[in-house]
Amino acid sequence: MATVSFSVNGEVRALKLDTRTTLLDALREHLHLTGTKKGCDHGQCGACTVIVGGQRINSCLTLAVMHEGETVTTIEGLGTPEHMHPMQAAFVKHDGFQCGYCTPGQICSAVAVLDEIKAGIPSHVTGDLNAAPQLTNTELRERMSGNICRCGAYSNIAEAITEVAGRRA
């Protein structure tokens, strides 16, 4: 057992945990923040995506105790049903989901992807590594490809993200 404390959605949370507990299970089973989903527990699906220190990560692939003092944002921290984050609202508007199980991960990823592009971080499909990456459909799809949606909402998800990106730009 070990103790760890980190900030989750703006609140400092202190936990006493089995050191084998993943960040994902700390959120779901200990903090009861079940918006973050477990699709595979092996880093293969992206359903568990959360934003830690501004970067998206697969929370199933990291142990909770490794995040002492860090800042975690989950889907619950982005917005509420009454006050949705613009990305959440765009997913509803464009029907960027069906069963909804991959959705929190898709939304956390999408929010982080826009920041990555803004920060000039290139991807596998970026043509010119010296120029600022552009927010093209190809860039978006490449960067979102770690988030599987078996319901196949991809076309609508791309539209939701594009709309939010446009509004921001």
Add this chain to the structure above:
Amino acid sequence: MKFDTPATTNPIDQLKVIGHATSRIDGPLKTTGRATYAYEWHDRPASPAYGYIVGAAIAKGRIASMDLSRARSAPGIIAIVTAENAGKLGKGNYNTAKLLGGPDIDHYHQAVAVVVAETFEQARAAAQLVKVDYAAAKGSFDLSAGRDGAAKPPGRGDDQPDTTVGDFPGAFASSPVQLDATYTTPDQAHAMMEPHASMAAWEGDKLTLWTSNQMIAWTTGDVAKTLGLPKENVRLISPFIGGGFGGKLFLRADAVLAALGARAANRPVKVAMQRPLMFNNTTHRPATIQRIRIGAGRDGKITAIGHESWSGNLPEGRPETAVQQTRLLYAGENRMTALRLAMLDLPEGNAMRAPGEAPGMMALEIAMDEMAERLGLDPIEFRARNDTQVDPEHPNRPFSQRQLVECMRIGAERFGWNKRNAEPGKQRDGRWLIGMGVAAAFRNNLLMKSGARVRLDRGGTVTVETDMTDIGTGSYTIIAQTAAEMMGVPLEKVVVRLGDSSFPVSAGSGGQFGANNSTSGVYAACVKLREAVAQKLGFNSAEIAFTDGQVTAGNRSVPLGQAASDGELAAEDSIEYGDLAKTHQQSTFGAHFVELGVDVATAEIRVRRMLAVCAAGRILNPTTARSQVIGAMTMGVGAALMEELAVDKRSGFFVNHDLAGYEVPVHADIPHQDTIFLDETDPMSSPMKAKGIGELGLCGVAAALANAVYNATGIRVREYPITLDKLLHRMPDA
């Protein structure tokens, strides 16, 4: 309510709410992480223990011995349940293999134990300490080797393994233009994103299961049967389901093991099946070998059409009915179909989205493309020449609606089909060889009894309760739309509660029958509620309008809620069907168009454009209907290009049993997708005049891709999936 004559004008036809593109009413919950899936009811039951499943490490044989001693002394351990200590278990009506194996093992990764501990980490660690010695037996795992020994499966009602009309062999032999080709489709996995998961809590001999299940009534019955309980003692709760695609139609091991674990631990237990177990532990779509023969005259008219399919399954399992659509889709006086079933010791084969038609159309629609080429006809023209407005086996039985040719023509126009070069390998864009492909879409419309209860409170809020499920299909929203239309209230005044076995039994979600039947059940209950309201308010005219929250007849108008002023009004009813489906064939139709590029050097395939045109009765909600169709198109891309459970033919299991090995389409694989719904209402189907759409969108997509690959490269691949290794050595010169 018995639906036995074609629908006439009814309140749904007002189309104030129905038929409008409407955002999901459960959308804000799902997008903010507040929807509660099966494993996530942390407050009730309180403090559950965790179960972890141990799967069999052989495909066939026996457990010689099991040593639980080390696992039993592991930290945090509460209980271990195996077949030996579980007590007597039955087998569900819908299960082929039993859900807790031992001592006999029926397939690889069949559950042999559940280890229950205080925490997930402890249960996982202890599960590794369970030691099992097996006596493996020889099994059959190879469909192509089992093909010759495959038997004729027993028929079920109208579903007979063999059908014949006219003289197929004679007509085929004398046809001037012939095709005789064999196609294969691999085993496929549902791979829904939410694993099979359940939480179980006992109160005395009453069991509550929070689970993830498409068919609440079937599964409640099978829980009772498996555990030897009266059905009344079982409660299932499943309001949100993280995808199913047929994989959650039935009771599965997670639910049984949670229940057994909770009984042994004497406290609530939750179990999520580990992802790497899912592919071999649960069901899958069985592989097929399909032989198709088509004979036609030089005028392009089919004279003979034959379709045979071989698939495998465990003893007592059913065949994959891949020939179904060939009985109905095209004209031709001489016909035959045949299903053969090989006994295999692979995991259980069962329904996956559009069972039968999905793999059947993968083959048939390549065959149609090949035949069109032999006849020198455009593939759309060839299909149009062989359209039939009647059931080809029973010419006095018309289709209730059939707009296949319209779908094809409208799609061709919209997609720019006339830009396709019929000669393959001739279209270049830089390093890409460009191809276009088309295929028909076809899936039957099924009618199932479905019930609902509606309640009205004094505030004018209408609450619908039914055990119907929403697996991402949009049930919450279309049911709310139905009740809003019927009761004349805005959508915000409707509350929908689903997925609870204490609610009236519905059709459930499967076979693309959910939307039409469940909303019809709600329609029936609303008709009763309208009568109760009218009576309560003292209206006796037949001409009562329910609009804008008011009940109006003549010049008298009363707020709807007033009918409940001295207590809630409730009504319950079911839709049941007469024999309109016997007198008329009810099916849904569509056309799939695909444009793709094949890299001339590497044979990499990139999909560029996709369009689906669907004629499927009234579209209740174009937003959720579109999502069903694009989701199915995406699954079709998977089927065409990547999805395949690789069989280890020595040891008898699916090798690529996780989401890294079993590849499904990701964002980068899917371009913008277009959908068109033809204006159609089908009064034969139900008072809603709707039909299914969720599976139609999958049927034919893969063949459209295969045909596009052929158009791009001139290479005809008849073995799915179309992976690079099947193209590379035959690619045209760059």
